Amino acid sequence: MTTASESQSRPGDQGINVAKVTANDVNVYYGDKHALKGVNLAIQANEVTALIGPSGCGKSTFLRCINRMNDLIEGARVTGTITLDRQNIYDRDLDVVQLRARVGMVFQKPNPFPKSIYDNVAYGPRLHGLAHSAADLEEVVITSLERAGLYAEVKDRLDEPGTGLSGGQQQRLCIARAIAVSPEVILMDEPCSALDPIATAKVEELIDELRENFTIVIVTHSMQQAARVSQRTAFFHLGELIEVGNTEQIFTNPQHKLTQGYITGRFG
Amino acid sequence: MTGEHTVRSYDEELSHLNNMIARMGGLAEAQLDGALQALAKRDSDLAGKVIASDSKVDEIEQEVHAFTVRLLALRQPVAHDLRMIVGALKVSGDLERIADYAANVAKRALVLNQVPPVKPTAGVPRLGRLVQEIVKDVLDAYVEQDKEKAVKVWKQDEEVDDMYTGLFRELITYMMEDPRNITACIHLMFIAKNIERIGDHATNIAETIHFLVQGTPIREVRPKGDSILPDPSHIGKDE
Numbered sequence: 001m002t003t004a005s006e007s008q009s010r011p012g013d014q015g016i017n018v019a020k021v022t023a024n025d026v027n028v029y030y031g032d033k034h035a036l037k038g039v040n041l042a043i044q045a046n047e048v049t050a051l052i053g054p055s056g057c058g059k060s061t062f063l064r065c066i067n068r069m070n071d072l073i074e075g076a077r078v079t080g081t082i083t084l085d086r087q088n089i090y091d092r093d094l095d096v097v098q099l100r101a102r103v104g105m106v107f108q109k110p111n112p113f114p115k116s117i118y119d120n121v122a123y124g125p126r127l128h129g130l131a132h133s134a135a136d137l138e139e140v141v142i143t144s145l146e147r148a149g150l151y152a153e154v155k156d157r158l159d160e161p162g163t164g165l166s167g168g169q170q171q172r173l174c175i176a177r178a179i180a181v182s183p184e185v186i187l188m189d190e191p192c193s194a195l196d197p198i199a200t201a202k203v204e205e206l207i208d209e210l211r212e213n214f215t216i217v218i219v220t221h222s223m224q225q226a227a228r229v230s231q232r233t234a235f236f237h238l239g240e241l242i243e244v245g246n247t248e249q250i251f252t253n254p255q256h257k258l259t260q261g262y263i264t265g266r267f268g
Numbered sequence: 269m270t271g272e273h274t275v276r277s278y279d280e281e282l283s284h285l286n287n288m289i290a291r292m293g294g295l296a297e298a299q300l301d302g303a304l305q306a307l308a309k310r311d312s313d314l315a316g317k318v319i320a321s322d323s324k325v326d327e328i329e330q331e332v333h334a335f336t337v338r339l340l341a342l343r344q345p346v347a348h349d350l351r352m353i354v355g356a357l358k359v360s361g362d363l364e365r366i367a368d369y370a371a372n373v374a375k376r377a378l379v380l381n382q383v384p385p386v387k388p389t390a391g392v393p394r395l396g397r398l399v400q401e402i403v404k405d406v407l408d409a410y411v412e413q414d415k416e417k418a419v420k421v422w423k424q425d426e427e428v429d430d431m432y433t434g435l436f437r438e439l440i441t442y443m444m445e446d447p448r449n450i451t452a453c454i455h456l457m458f459i460a461k462n463i464e465r466i467g468d469h470a471t472n473i474a475e476t477i478h479f480l481v482q483g484t485p486i487r488e489v490r491p492k493g494d495s496i497l498p499d500p501s502h503i504g505k506d507e
Binding site for chain 1: 271346349484
């Protein structure tokens with residue numbers, strides 16, 4: 001049903017995809033502080049969208065709106081609508097736990113649970129009752145680790161603690177944990193800022209592979225990373241969305257002076 | 269363009285790159301001027317100097333190449349900076365060719381000085397002056413980052429093509445009139461061709477300037493001048 005209606009609206013052309021996530025006039029206030037100002041942004045399915053901008057520009061705030069992480073911050077208020085597959089995620093009767101299963105998140109610092117590698121990945125599927133038997137669960141864990149490009153490295157020590165892995169492996173473990181519940185969208189908040197270049201390259205390669213099955217939104221301070229991994233780039237400044245476009249266009253011919261200033265390192 | 273980089277040495281490097289291009293442009297201009305004068309005044313000494321100086325332009329081109337590679341590797345430029353650096357690389361290639369053609373003109377001027385002068389040499393200097401003007405304008409447009417000026421130069425290429433075609437026909441007539449003119453006329457023909465090619469490289473530079481300022485190629489359709497070549501659509505058709 002969904003596939004039929006989707007294939008009708010996109011005749012094989014990526015450019016006119018139906019947006020997976022749409023933000024409409026989104027404002028966020030932290031107490032008196034107006035942190036995000038009237039943001040309109042459409043995030044396309046099976047694309048990597050990079051959010052860039054200087055510290056405090058609202059990019060992480062926006063990212064956290066997409067799975068209602070801002071609900072957890074005291075004094076935070078969100079107005080406007082964000083739809084996931086045309087359903088407003090700020091609807092009163094929407095189950096936030098279900099939403100977060102559909103919209104997973106990977107954080108800046110790898111934060112595995114103080115549990116075994118296996119249990120880290122099995123946690124979500126258990127919580128959401130996604131596996132019906134031990135064999136089912138094992139399959140989910142192994143596939144998730146494989147998709148996260150980690151299985152070969154950890155297959156002989158699945159019962160060792162996740163915290164014993166290297167930083168890069170921990171981050172891929174967190175990605176495996178995020179994809180174990182088969183989300184549709186994955187949010188990544190500076191997923192590589194604590195990693196060395198080789199671990200970063202592995203995560204970037206992984207992001208590129210995951211794009212086939214997931215919609216990814218990534219916040220990054222590394223412009224090079226945004227250029228390498230994303231198809232679309234959105235530039236935020238002082239709480240406003242200044243410019244959004246194809247990554248190639250943003251990095252070769254940005255239309256807005258602020259974007260140009262930021263990406264070329266001319267910010268006063 | 270938009271203000272200065274937070275990292276000042278980056279700005280210094282970009283302006284160093286632009287200075288190199290300006291210096292190279294000035295040198296290429298002087299080479300062309302010297303070659304045309306050597307031709308007009310039958311001055312073999314000057315021609316020799318032009319030929320010897322070509323290596324200077326080549327040296328700067330090498331410098332520009334090394335420097336742009338360094339900037340690309342160390343600064344990872346984007347947006348206008350990136351277009352600027354790639355633009356400088358392309359312009360340096362065009363300038364090197366321009367200077368090369370000027371040296372070729374000088375070489376043929378040396379040969380022409382060994383044979384008695386032929387009448388039509390006035391047409392060649394005229395073509396030379398036009399192309400010199402175009403080269404000067406395009407270099408100004410580069411230094412001033414002026415895309416309107418660049419487009420103006422770009423359109424002028426039609427005039428060069430027309431003048432070249434006229435010269436081509438004129439030289440054929442002279443050769444038919446008196447076969448003793450053939451040696452000199454053939455050399456003049458190649459000289460005219462070299463000058464016309466210099467005009468083409470100036471046009472390339474104009475296109476690069478437009479791209480580096482605006483981020484898009486020139487979209488207008490260029491008026492194409494009269495050609496000495498037959499229309500390809502008529503070739504191979506039986507009459």
